[in-house]
Amino acid sequence: MTSQKTGTDKVVREGNSYRMERIKRISQSFFLHIHSTRVHISSLRPTYTFGLGIILGFLFLILILTGVVLMMYYTPSVERAYDSVKDIVYIVPGGRYIRNIHRWASHGMVLIVFLHLARVFYTGSYMHSRKLNWIIGVCMLVITLFLSFSGYLLPWDQLAYWAVTIGSNIAASARELTDLLGITNYIDIGGFMKKLLIGEETVGQPALSRFFTLHVIFLPLSLLVLIAVHFWRIRKDGGLSCADFREGVNRESDEEKNKIYTWPVVMWAELAILFVISAVLLLTAFIVDAPLLEKANPAFPENPAKSPWYFLGIQELVSYSAFSGGLLIPLLYLGFLISIPYIDKQDHYQGRWFAGKTGMRTALYSLVMSLVVVIGQLFVMVRYGWLRDWFPGISQGVVMLVNPATLSVIGFVLWAGWIRRKTNSTRMASIALFTASLVAIVIFTAMGIWFRGPNWDFFWSRSQWPVI
């Protein structure tokens, strides 16, 4: 009896020390203590988070490592840049492979940033104190896009030169608005932003120097700081977002029962994710080469001059109007993203994908609505032309404000307002608006990728492109 009791004590004692050991592994390590010592089991359900956040973290790490290697061979001068990239591709041992990894990791990062945004939105994980972290996340989305944009200028090939020419003129297109108001001579916001970006009237050495500085120091450092704050806020806001928060369940006891130790369980899972994305990247980089076009020629743009896929949605929008497509609508969209946690405070939907059946139905209807509205307008535009084709000499103000992009925005806002009245739920309204705009982004991007050819004309397939 006595020995049995001692035995149990021993087991308990050993168990306790084993647990303490696991807790210490995390809490005593500077690098690991961004994790909590224990994690709720439903935060780890693969179909809840898909591990998108940690994938982004690893991709950024891979981008820094490969970026540093590329930086050793790259020269940021107009005369040397293109040749130094060619050296990287054709001369430096393994250079092409490292550049490929860098390129595809950056594409992956853009894609997964959007997926992560959608995951956090659709599971309602932006409530209460997580508001701030949601906004930090939106800032990180913007920085990620700027990182990609500043990155593809650096090779100084045709894509680089014309993409940045177009990009800097999008910044300058605020002039369209100030021209309309007749105040450009007093406040030239467009000119100010363009000069801040590229330093001159046209893209040249100052632009390359500025983008290089942005790409290798300013933006990665900002992102690194924001990542640190982002992770820290997760801890402060009660740990990883947790699935299936049901009313009536005693949260405390439920949580205690279902928590598992971060060391080693979560660490193994994270290592597995790192291995999988490394494998995918290594394989992709082995099979597909990162594009490098002809050397930049300021006299002749490519026809069509297409940016990488993630900016083709915006490129489609600027082909309606530079100001509304390049500045107004992206800014409105960012404003909407940032305001989501303030519009929707219905926290009982937190942690449930699409907020249950009603939300799923709302999302589905919004998807169909957005498809019809956007594709309908694109059909009219491609088949019958748009305002300027019908009324030549129409004012630029009308061209700027009445196009498929702006009309879609108005339509979506009205739709969300209607959903809000019908369901009396802010959660449903924001699901409607978020889904509709996400679908629109996908459609405009698909239009830019597959259905636009020379002179930005519509073609069903690349095989129809005229030979120029």
Next chain:
Amino acid sequence: MLNRINRRSFIRRGAKVLAFVAGGVALASLLRQFFPRSTGQKRRVNLGRLNDYPVDTFTFVEDQKVYLYRDHEGVRAVSAVCTHLGCILESNDEGFLCPCHGSCYSLTGKVLSGPAPGDLNWFRIGGSPDGRLYIDMNSMVTPDFKFLIT
């Protein structure tokens, strides 16, 4: 309020104001560096001899990004940069076409279709004393302005 200012509070407030002013000036002068005054671009440029340019066609001048049009009476120059987002226009029999986003201009540089917010600029062409042409990128003229060949 006034009588409550003593030496200590005066110095304290003064120090705060000074700190803000000094910080502001330092920041502004740093930011000023992002807007260099010199652009290194010459605005009045020699274009060579008249006979370098064929008659009745738009000839692209690469450095200035303009199309030069010479007929039997004189020479005109129109900007080859799309007013939309700065791509270089292609010239054809009906006018100018932007390869980037499909803006169309007439032969006089008027917007016909597409997203371009304004018409093309025409620049003043003149003759140097040595008999060569120059273009003044600062001087905008109407489409029918010609440098007359005498």
